[in-house]
Amino acid sequence: AQTVTQSQPEMSVQEAETVTLSCTYDTSESDYYLFWYKQPPSRQMILVIRQEAYKQQNATENRFSVNFQKAAKSFSLKISDSQLGDAAMYFCAYRIQIQGAQKLVFGQGTRLTINP
Amino acid sequence: NAGVMQNPRHLVRRRGQEARLRCSPMKGHSHVYWYRQLPEEGLKFMVYLQKENIIDESGMPKERFSAEFPKEGPSILRIQQVVRGDSAAYFCASSPGAQRGYEQYFGPGTRLTVT
Numbered sequence: 001a002q003t004v005t006q007s008q009p010e011m012s013v014q015e016a017e018t019v020t021l022s023c024t025y026d027t028s029e030s031d032y033y034l035f036w037y038k039q040p041p042s043r044q045m046i047l048v049i050r051q052e053a054y055k056q057q058n059a060t061e062n063r064f065s066v067n068f069q070k071a072a073k074s075f076s077l078k079i080s081d082s083q084l085g086d087a088a089m090y091f092c093a094y095r096i097q098i099q100g101a102q103k104l105v106f107g108q109g110t111r112l113t114i115n116p
Numbered sequence: 117n118a119g120v121m122q123n124p125r126h127l128v129r130r131r132g133q134e135a136r137l138r139c140s141p142m143k144g145h146s147h148v149y150w151y152r153q154l155p156e157e158g159l160k161f162m163v164y165l166q167k168e169n170i171i172d173e174s175g176m177p178k179e180r181f182s183a184e185f186p187k188e189g190p191s192i193l194r195i196q197q198v199v200r201g202d203s204a205a206y207f208c209a210s211s212p213g214a215q216r217g218y219e220q221y222f223g224p225g226t227r228l229t230v231t
Contacts, residue, residue: 004158043205045159045222091158102211103149103172104220106158 002027004094006107013082014115020067021077021110023092030054032096034068034075035104039089048090051075079112087114118142120210120223121190128229135195135202137226141210148191149220150183153205165191198230 003026013019025034036048051059051068059066063083067076079086092107121140129135141148146167151159164172165185176183180198185191195202205227209220 043225043227045207045209045225047219050219102147102220103161103164103175104151104159104209105161106151108158 002029002094002096002105004092004105004107006092006110008110009108010111010113012113012115013079015082015084017082018078018080019082019112021079021090021092021112023075023077023107025073025075025092025094025105027073027094027096029096032094034066035093035095036064036066036075036077037091037093037106038086039091039109040087045091049077082114084114084116087112120145120208120221122206122208122223122226124226125224126227126229128231129198130231131199132197135198135228137193137195137206137208137228139191139193139208139210139223141191141208142212142221145210145212145221147211147213147218148185149209149211150191150193151207151209153207153225155204159207162193195228198228200230203228203230 005024032053034051038046038048049059049061049064058068063080065078089109089111091109093104095104123138148165150162153159161175163176163183180196182194205225207225208223211218211220
């Protein structure tokens with residue numbers, strides 16, 4: 001069974017600093033996607049960034065980037081120049097790429113606090 | 117293009133009552149997923165449906181829970197005889213297909229409170 005583990009229940013960072021959120025996963029599959037979702041107090045799930053397992057290049061979206069280590073099954077999220085609006089729960093998620101098996105498997109989440 | 121719609125946003129039911137949660141996918145999306153989020157936890161997959169078909173219900177509790185996605189109208193998640201442990205946020209997501217690259221877009225969720 002696929003599992004996703006986020007070992008940091010809470011993290012905090014000073015505004016404008018950089019923070020890294022950790023995520024590890026367990027799978028025997030070779031073709032899959034990895035995601036980071038943000039859940040602000042409104043509870044809306046917002047896709048931050050995604051990584052395809054067959055791509056070696058780490059994904060980047062503006063201030064958000066990932067460090068994807070496939071052999072180590074590690075997928076960390078780096079937020080640069082942290083802003084107050086980045087405060088939220090962050091969930092790492094995995095999705096196998098098989099027809100009919102599209103479910104997302106989520107980690108437990110990391111609550112990120114931004115200190116002004 | 118409107119996003120995924122869920123209603124109601126908040127639902128309060130007494131123990132033993134039925135809860136019906138509705139999800140209207142984005143226009144052009146024929147795949148719907150339901151997830152449940154218990155307090156202070158991540159989302160857990162419940163069921164994956166295409167129009168008129170249940171594709172994967174491996175996350176659905178065996179009793180009291182059912183889901184449908186009819187040819188016309190929204191997808192419905194139905195919980196019969198609710199208990200306090202059913203209190204959670206229920207999220208629906210939709211996608212246009214199951215092929216590589218298709219994302220799941222989430223609705224705002226329905227927060228169910230059982231008193």
